[in-house]
Amino acid sequence: MSVLNKKIKFNNGEEIPQFGLGTYKLDDEKATYDVIIAALKAGYLHIDTAQIYGNQKLIAKALKDSQVPREQIFITSKIWNSDHGYEETKKAIDRILAELEITYIDLVLIHWPTPKRLECWKALEEAVAAKKIRSIGLSNFQIVHIEELLKNCQIKPVINQFELHPALQRKDLVKYLQDNDIVVESWGTLIRGKCFEVEQVKVLAEKYQKSPAQICLRWAFQQGFVIIPKSSKPHRLIENTEIEDFALTAEDMALLATIPEYRDGPDPDNFDF
Template identity: 40%
Template sequence: MTDNQYMTLNNGVKMPLVGFGTWTLRGEQGKQVVLEALAAGYRLIDTAHMYGNEDIVGQAVAESGIPREEIFITTKLCGTRAGYKLACQGIEESLDRLQTDYIDLLLIHEPYAEAAEMYCALTEAYRSGKVRAIGISNFNAREYLAFIENCDIIPMVNQVECHVYYRRKELQKTLETHGTKMQAWSPFTEGQKPIFHEPILQALGKEYSKTSAQIALQYLVQQGIAVIPKSSHRKRMEENLNIFDTTLTAEDIAQIHQLETGKTLFGWYDD
């Protein structure tokens, strides 16, 4: 991967702009899909306690033959590890299941009431070298601003729902003001919208010899948003990575922005 395929976090760590999401993957078949993604060129693999598949991600990374330092592993602590001691325990569990000495990015999965306590555990793990970067997930702007009031370390990433129908420009602006990068889960809407058949994306895809999916990802990446698409098909995996040879114009981006609804498709937020 070349430099333009990474973003630099507020602590200098470089994170791939396009990662591979794993939330539906389980068992041996799931492990094979992760191995396929790594073979296709993905170097960021996104998992979580909640997904119940950190073990197969760890196995795939170990079996891939790719040096550990070349792979960026993200995982998240969920509500079963809400609290300082429970979060400390959760970090050790993740390290064990992932078969690694360190996690590249560790997030708090939701804005739990105990998020501040959990973040103390993340901060300690970061300072001890068990984690290279720390952050949060699914925090809206109000929750984020309240959260960072008591943070020794500003979160490096906020991973949130973001796609062409829910661009969240104001949230990104708030995050960037304080040094936090935005990363998009559900860049293809998880089937909630017929994004691959969206006429605007299809027309631009035809113009640039790209798929609607590639245009949808390029739209976000070009505006400084990292993305975590999912696919179990090798051809689509490769297509989702192959977006860095295209530059959308300001007019193209304005066209796509017409798709904005300002509404979550998953009911996570009250922006």
């Protein structure tokens, strides 16, 4: 079975395709349109976007032109930090629906744990009740933020998306999420493109005759993490999915664990909100 057909069940009973297409920094009109069309043609069923990416209208056009039925596509979007007030979040949800030209969003995440995160969550819960959103989750939340939310929420988050790759393995956060039945989602899985420079990754790429990108994707996929690699090149979309014909051994995983810890994106504990 293709990795594109593998799904993971949320704690609310909904399912998310484990392998999706990230669209961060895909904002050129033609390139974004072409890559979305190519991804859908290749069998991708999961598209991850966000308000701040500025590409939701382009994604809407590509989805419409692809003629793939809406119910077959899983769409994730996120509420940006400046919209985390209660009323602001309600307006942001309607704006996402309008930009994507859809009647419901499969998954909406709080993009970063700002001081107004609880207000944002309340508005998201109401949007679930109103059937505007099917599932709600988190992005870049640390354990302390999640613990606070769990004490104050009516609906439990289904997922947490955060920087997670062989050079930033976050075993404490991964275990906490798994213990609390919250799905783990990796962004930056390819070490933000730096996987080609990491010796341990290159060793395994040579061993399995795979690309360094495929090694990192396999590392995340076989641990059950949702992954959303992006590419502006259609042939890379296919290559990224070709990770089912090998598996990393315990020895391989131990080798990857020796990579010095490296965070490429912002630190949620020191983010300028």
